[in-house]
Amino acid sequence: MGDITEQLADIVGSHNLLEGEAIPDDYWHDEELTHPPQQPAYVAKPATAEEVAQLLKVATEQHIPVTARGSGTGLSGAAIPRADGLVISFERMNAVLEVDTTNQVAVVQPGVTLLELDAATASANLRYMVQPGELSSSIGGNVGTNAGGMRAVKYGIARNNVLGLQAVLPTGEIIRTGGKIAKVSTGYDLTQLIVGSEGTLALATEVIVKLHPRLGHSATVLAPFADFDQVMEAVPQVIASGLGPYILEYIDNVTMAALVHTQNLELGVADQIRDSCQAYLVVGLENRTADRLDEDVERTGELVAELGALDAYVLEGGSARKLIEARENAFWTLKAIGADDLIDTVVPRGAMPKYLAAVRGLAAAVGGGAVGCGHAGDGNVHLAIFCPDPDTRKKLLTDIFALAMELGGAISGEHGLGRAKAPYWRELEDPVKVDLLRRIKQSFDPAGILNPDVVFAAKV
Amino acid sequence: MGDITEQLADIVGSHNLLEGEAIPDDYWHDEELTHPPQQPAYVAKPATAEEVAQLLKVATEQHIPVTARGSGTGLSGAAIPRADGLVISFERMNAVLEVDTTNQVAVVQPGVTLLELDAATASANLRYMVQPGELSSSIGGNVGTNAGGMRAVKYGIARNNVLGLQAVLPTGEIIRTGGKIAKVSTGYDLTQLIVGSEGTLALATEVIVKLHPRLGHSATVLAPFADFDQVMEAVPQVIASGLGPYILEYIDNVTMAALVHTQNLELGVADQIRDSCQAYLVVGLENRTADRLDEDVERTGELVAELGALDAYVLEGGSARKLIEARENAFWTLKAIGADDLIDTVVPRGAMPKYLAAVRGLAAAVGGGAVGCGHAGDGNVHLAIFCPDPDTRKKLLTDIFALAMELGGAISGEHGLGRAKAPYWRELEDPVKVDLLRRIKQSFDPAGILNPDVVFAAKV
Numbered sequence: 001m002g003d004i005t006e007q008l009a010d011i012v013g014s015h016n017l018l019e020g021e022a023i024p025d026d027y028w029h030d031e032e033l034t035h036p037p038q039q040p041a042y043v044a045k046p047a048t049a050e051e052v053a054q055l056l057k058v059a060t061e062q063h064i065p066v067t068a069r070g071s072g073t074g075l076s077g078a079a080i081p082r083a084d085g086l087v088i089s090f091e092r093m094n095a096v097l098e099v100d101t102t103n104q105v106a107v108v109q110p111g112v113t114l115l116e117l118d119a120a121t122a123s124a125n126l127r128y129m130v131q132p133g134e135l136s137s138s139i140g141g142n143v144g145t146n147a148g149g150m151r152a153v154k155y156g157i158a159r160n161n162v163l164g165l166q167a168v169l170p171t172g173e174i175i176r177t178g179g180k181i182a183k184v185s186t187g188y189d190l191t192q193l194i195v196g197s198e199g200t201l202a203l204a205t206e207v208i209v210k211l212h213p214r215l216g217h218s219a220t221v222l223a224p225f226a227d228f229d230q231v232m233e234a235v236p237q238v239i240a241s242g243l244g245p246y247i248l249e250y251i252d253n254v255t256m257a258a259l260v261h262t263q264n265l266e267l268g269v270a271d272q273i274r275d276s277c278q279a280y281l282v283v284g285l286e287n288r289t290a291d292r293l294d295e296d297v298e299r300t301g302e303l304v305a306e307l308g309a310l311d312a313y314v315l316e317g318g319s320a321r322k323l324i325e326a327r328e329n330a331f332w333t334l335k336a337i338g339a340d341d342l343i344d345t346v347v348p349r350g351a352m353p354k355y356l357a358a359v360r361g362l363a364a365a366v367g368g369g370a371v372g373c374g375h376a377g378d379g380n381v382h383l384a385i386f387c388p389d390p391d392t393r394k395k396l397l398t399d400i401f402a403l404a405m406e407l408g409g410a411i412s413g414e415h416g417l418g419r420a421k422a423p424y425w426r427e428l429e430d431p432v433k434v435d436l437l438r439r440i441k442q443s444f445d446p447a448g449i450l451n452p453d454v455v456f457a458a459k460v
Numbered sequence: 461m462g463d464i465t466e467q468l469a470d471i472v473g474s475h476n477l478l479e480g481e482a483i484p485d486d487y488w489h490d491e492e493l494t495h496p497p498q499q500p501a502y503v504a505k506p507a508t509a510e511e512v513a514q515l516l517k518v519a520t521e522q523h524i525p526v527t528a529r530g531s532g533t534g535l536s537g538a539a540i541p542r543a544d545g546l547v548i549s550f551e552r553m554n555a556v557l558e559v560d561t562t563n564q565v566a567v568v569q570p571g572v573t574l575l576e577l578d579a580a581t582a583s584a585n586l587r588y589m590v591q592p593g594e595l596s597s598s599i600g601g602n603v604g605t606n607a608g609g610m611r612a613v614k615y616g617i618a619r620n621n622v623l624g625l626q627a628v629l630p631t632g633e634i635i636r637t638g639g640k641i642a643k644v645s646t647g648y649d650l651t652q653l654i655v656g657s658e659g660t661l662a663l664a665t666e667v668i669v670k671l672h673p674r675l676g677h678s679a680t681v682l683a684p685f686a687d688f689d690q691v692m693e694a695v696p697q698v699i700a701s702g703l704g705p706y707i708l709e710y711i712d713n714v715t716m717a718a719l720v721h722t723q724n725l726e727l728g729v730a731d732q733i734r735d736s737c738q739a740y741l742v743v744g745l746e747n748r749t750a751d752r753l754d755e756d757v758e759r760t761g762e763l764v765a766e767l768g769a770l771d772a773y774v775l776e777g778g779s780a781r782k783l784i785e786a787r788e789n790a791f792w793t794l795k796a797i798g799a800d801d802l803i804d805t806v807v808p809r810g811a812m813p814k815y816l817a818a819v820r821g822l823a824a825a826v827g828g829g830a831v832g833c834g835h836a837g838d839g840n841v842h843l844a845i846f847c848p849d850p851d852t853r854k855k856l857l858t859d860i861f862a863l864a865m866e867l868g869g870a871i872s873g874e875h876g877l878g879r880a881k882a883p884y885w886r887e888l889e890d891p892v893k894v895d896l897l898r899r900i901k902q903s904f905d906p907a908g909i910l911n912p913d914v915v916f917a918a919k920v
Contacts, residue, residue, distance in 0.1 A: 100808075100810070101696070101700070102696045102808075102809070102810030103696070103808045103809055103810045103839075104696070104699060104700070105808075145645055146643075146644075146645040146649075148643050148645075152642070152643060153642075156620070156642075157642075157643045159643075159649070159652070160616070160620060169892070169896070173892045175890060175892055175893050175896070176890070177893075179808065179868040179869060179870070180808035180810075180868050181806050181807070181808055181809075181838070181839055181868070181869055181870065181873070182612070182616075182617075182838050182839075183606075183608050183612060183617045183619075183806060183835075183838050183840055183873045183874055184606075184806055184870045184872070184873060185605055185606040185608075185656050185870075185872045185873060185874050185875060185876045185877075186870040186871045186872045186876075186877060186885060187877065187885060187889070187893070187894075187897050187915060188653060188656065188657055188661075188897050188900055188915075189606075189619070189652055189653065189655070189656055190893070190896070190897075192619070192649055192652035192653065193648060193649065193652065193653055193900075195649070196645050196648065196649055197648055201648075213700060213701075213702045215702060236561070236562045236563070236564070239564060240561070240564070240673060241673075242673045242675060242748040288702040292752065346641050346643060346644055347641070348560075348562075348563045348565075348639065348640035348641055349562070349563055349641075350560070350562030350563045350640075375643075378641070378642050378643050379563075379641055379642075380643055408639040408640050408641070409639060409641055410639070410641065410644045410645075410646040411646045412644070412645045412646045413641070413643045413644060413645060414643055414645050415645060416645045416646075417645075417646060417647065425646060425647060429647070430635060430636070432629070432633045432635055433635050433637075433647070433650070434647075436629070436635070436650070436903065436904070437647050437648050437650075439903035439904075440648055440653075440900060440903050441648075442903070443896065443899035443900050443902070443903050444896070444899075455647060455648075
């Protein structure tokens with residue numbers, strides 16, 4: 001047993017430390033599609049912030065690369081470890097510490113999953129509204145990637161719903177940022193800096209999240225459109241209407257066909273409408289009274305008709321839930337039908353028609369495909385890329401990302417750069433900003449131990 | 461004419477550079493109450509980001525302290541210059557560059573005032589919802605302080621409404637952060653780091669702000685309570701109701717008396733209710749339909765009655781507007797009646813009763829007073845401090861701030877630390893965090909030229 005093994009075991013207990021061949025392959029990867037899994041040197045399962053602090057102190061002293069792991073559901077490879085590295089798995093730090101109804105916040109450990117938090121807040125009729133597709137994802141992962149999901153169009157992304165952190169610096173100090181407060185103007189906002197930093201600046205050991213009241217009544221309107229651009233052009237109109245949808249998604253016809261087929265959806269869309277439809281708009285509405293919801297559903301139906309929808313279907317309880325779940329699981333469906341990569345570029349919502357037309361053209365030009373769905377209200381498009389040859393795909397993705405940036409967008413809206421997308425960012429981003437981010441990274445992590453191949457990866 | 465004068469004049473033109481005695485005293489101060497005004501060495505008025513970049517490059521080379529200035533309405537002294545310093549005044553960079561209705565954003569220069577932006581967005585029926593009391597404040601100042609205001613309870617603070625920046629680093633590089641997009645997970649969020657940094661990291665030269673639809677119907681409910689704690693305890697109940705108020709303020713009886721007297725308010729509150737009232741709750745409601753608004757007003761009236769209000773007054777157009785304006789101008793009223801300092805601590809909303817009772821006790825114990833009003837929905841209390849002796853006041857404020865921090869709050873919710881409150885922060889904050897912030901500062905500003913006495917002030 002090496003010296004490092006002994007030091008790590010002293011911190012978490014030998015039964016909470018895995019080493020070498022004893023590490024199950026679950027710890028080798030996340031859900032990113034292209035990067036090979038990697039067995040790390042160690043997996044440690046701390047139970048407290050103090051243990052995390054001691055682990056990081058050792059890692060800084062011994063120059064051991066550290067990768068934090070929540071549920072491992074990330075899509076960009078930020079949880080893929082290094083061969084010589086230590087995985088800090090938060091699976092034992094999985095308690096909902098407090099549901100504070102007065103301040104409408106929950107205080108949770110990073111290993112808590114969204115499903116667990118949802119269950120813990122239900123009796124108070126409150127909810128953490130960040131709901132990325134995968135509800136087995138952890139709050140720690142939400143913080144790392146700045147998770148989004150379908151409800152972001154109304155409730156915002158993780159950044160808007162994480163109010164404070166207890167976090168451990170790579171040098172082993174434990175700090176607290178923010179709090180059970182919605183506003184603060186007292187020094188730089190470390191909470192906001194750590195959120196979305198993909199485990200490269202500090203590791204969250206406690207997270208204070210905002211909760212919202214669960215409104216009692218909701219409905220889903222599904223509107224097929226003959227023309228792809230019409231869907232995109234409808235989006236700003238729905239936003240401007242003041243109806244305040246909590247879901248505003250588009251699903252292209254290829255993706256909808258795959259969802260309907262693999263998940264046995266019954267949407268009641270007539271055959272001839274389905275056949276002439278290029279894309280669907282999904283509008284989720286909610287209200288605290290049934291009457292207002294009914295009015296809003298009716299108004300939404302009129303509005304999408306004015307905007308050119310072929311029809312409008314109000315999905316009732318079961319079928320609405322199945323469609324939303326199918327949309328949440330679209331990643332698995334697209335993976336199952338053979339997608340070679342998955343991206344989630346973001347562009348200004350008004351640029352979506354132009355962007356998506358251009359992306360389809362770029363993919364077609366290399367004999368590939370780009371199909372998907374997305375958070376239309378946010379301009380966040382989730383595309384499955386079909387292009388088996390890695391070199392061609394790399395060139396295609398570079399073009400797709402460059403175009404998003406030219407249009408004022410970014411490589412990722414909510415998945416993060418991880419290991420997989422970071423090389424594109426390094427190639428396409430303003431080098432002044434890359435250097436500035438690197439200096440910020442150094443101000444947290446002088447030894448460079450935290451996820452060293454993530455964000456600042458050296459090459460494609 | 462010195463060498464530096466010549467360099468600065470070459471950049472902005474000699475008619476846009478003021479020096480020494482020629483600098484009007486408007487440039488010597490902001491609205492902070494305690495710090496003496498200071499004549500700077502230079503005032504430069506750039507017209508473009510490129511000019512700002514050149515000014516900062518010279519300042520870094522020559523080690524000249526730089527203070528950015530918008531409208532000078534700040535309350536913490538972040539716009540008070542140094543004697544040897546350069547003020548960069550954004551008064552000429554005051555154009556609304558674009559009101560983009562599709563993406564519901566505006567692109568504005570930092571010198572634009574909130575009134576000007578309000579006028580520019582009115583015809584599109586959109587609005588930038590951050591409305592700190594002073595509508596002559598500039599967007600650049602909003603970015604610097606992470607401004608809040610009454611509507612933050614529904615629409616969030618500047619941080620939540622600033623989507624992107626063009627900003628100049630102190631070393632003279634121009635960068636762009638964020639964009640016309642509501643979500644991004646692509647590297648660290650520089651927008652969020654610069655927002656609230658009080659001109660110490662980078663200077664914003666263009667700001668992309670989120671706009672929201674103006675809802676057509678609004679009303680204000682005024683509810684007097686006999687007991688101060690009842691008001692505070694009512695706040696979470698109003699939030700939990702799902703009524704979604706866009707204003708949720710409290711005003712204590714002393715402050716209300718001063719507002720009524722100095723601003724000739726006619727609120728229709730009966731004498732005997734006024735005399736037995738310790739504090740008022742102000743609930744602003746809005747909706748896109750008049751019917752729904754009426755229902756919500758009625759429900760609010762019932763709710764505050766259940767929560768112990770002595771009565772509930774629905775203020776109509778003119779008197780509602782006057783009350784809201786009076787509340788926005790409370791600072792001037794409290795200044796006029798002789799307040800020695802003004803603070804805006806923030807605590808978890810549930811801690812407000814305990815906090816305010818303790819603060820009143822602390823002030824009384826030194827023969828002083830602490831009265832005010834605040835953004836009750838946000839736990840952000842604006843207190844006028846009556847305590848003429850500076851040493852006693854310093855001790856009192858230290859105690860008041862320390863208590864807010866103990867309760868999980870912070871020194872400032874929206875005014876910032878500036879020069880005036882920074883020394884308290886340096887004394888009370890975790891030194892690990894102060895050091896980390898200082899390293900972040902250095903990663904932006906290696907020569908330390910940007911507002912060197914702000915945030916990191918050396919002594920009380």
